[in-house]
Amino acid sequence: MQIAKVYGTVVSTYKEPNLSGSKFLLLQIVDLQGDLTSEYEVATDTVGAGVDEWVLFTRGSGARQVHGLKIVRLMRRWSLSSTQLA
Secondary structure, eight states, X not given: OEEEEEEEEXXXXXXXXXXXXXXXXXXXXEOTTSOEEEEEEEEXXXXXXXXXXXXXXXXXXXXXXXXXXXXXXXXXOOOOOHHHHO
16 A cells, blocks of 8 residues: 555546446655655545545555555545654
8 A cells, every 4th residue: 555645636538337437536656754756646536535635545456346546535644753664
């Protein structure tokens, strides 16, 4: 799992039938220091997250059970102290 910030939504003119009705979000990845990186992912929104919210998302077989990348609304702000990394 990784932490990301919802940057915006993604519009698709065509979706696979099993993704019909799904909302796509553009996520900006957050590094271990809590800073935004230059990496982005597109994820299927399963919890109703909004722009500027922080989310937890996953890839792989666990995510495929729910259509693509699974995201979970996490919090609006997040901090990580160096003692938590040890």
